[in-house]
Amino acid sequence: MPTTAASAARQTAPAPAPEAAPQSPARVPLVVILGPTAVGKTALAICVASALNGEIVSADSRQVYRHMDIGTAKPAPDELAAAPHHLIDIVTPDQHYSLAEYQRAAYRAIQDIHARERLPLLVGGTGQYLTAVLEGWGIPEVPPDPSLRAELEDFAAAQGARALHDRLRAVDPTAARRIDYRNIRRVVRALEVSLLTGAPISALQRKSPPPYRVLQIGLTLPREALYERIDARVDRMIAAGLEREVRALLDAGYTWDCPAMSGLGYAQWQPHFAGDATLDDVADAIKRETRAFVRRQYTWFRGHDSGIRWLDAAQTAPDVVIGMVRDWLNDEGA
């Protein structure tokens, strides 16, 4: 059971090793390993963590869910055991998890690791999560209000997306200008903040960067090679029993409208279980949508690149990265 292995790994608190311990208490060193899905971040991060007394803080919006192991490409039990991991398997698939909760948990995990005199590694492909942590986004303190959201969505369905957007423009013209009226989800969120606080969301969005000294390593591959890796990985997931995993989730009572079920590798099974798609259709859909997803990831990284050192995953041995991180740690204070 991967869940147990993960829990065990999380609870293990290895003895501090002074070798890589940061000397400056004021500035927490943070190594970030980011990149598109399937590029090989997990394996690299574990090598670096093992070599440099590190602990991994996952920045993956899907690996937070328990019982979703194959489809989220969660680290295997032996990988979880090889280095402490945080923010994996922390909620059930029917729970709503959010950016704000992630950001808080990530800051706490990074502080804790630093307090243990170990090296925090922030590793993942969820660009928004990474950026919110690194840039210190001040996320408006307005938790989602499901009934208000439903009400606003119904309004859009009845009156049209334009009418909903008009309501936003009336209370928050700045946000209205930035959000496409057809993107109902974002219009709803902006309105939600306005209606619940009386303040426009655009006025509440601030940044206060955390006191970290950051090394960002971006792992990348040529598009074609990455697509091939994705196709192979999807085939492997299916061979490893992805269908069984999805069925088990449904049998456990989790429904298609659970937030976790919208993820790649899960949502694509719905037509198959309804009898409208073959297994090949499902595999094709997962591959196709994963390829589209990596393009979105690159768009995010390109637009939020504050000094990412990009490395070709096929041409960079883990030792090279370990050396790079070690040099960077030794440069501290220089």
Place this chain on the structure above:
RNA sequence: GCCGAGGUAGCUCAGUUGGUAGAGCACUUGACUGAAAAUCAAGGAGUCCCCGGUUCAAGUCCGGGCCUCGGCA
């Protein structure tokens, strides 16, 4: 061999009474502050199977050819 259907964007197809082509998906790109593996937007792309004919004008009509699929032999 005969009968029928069809050959239009990478794929599946739509193209109204003839006026030099569209849709979905793919592909590429962009947005993104409590659903983000979500959600939304933009863009490039086609010798309309080939040859000939009718016409001011043919993806569209006529003739011939090639190819694919189905049925019958």
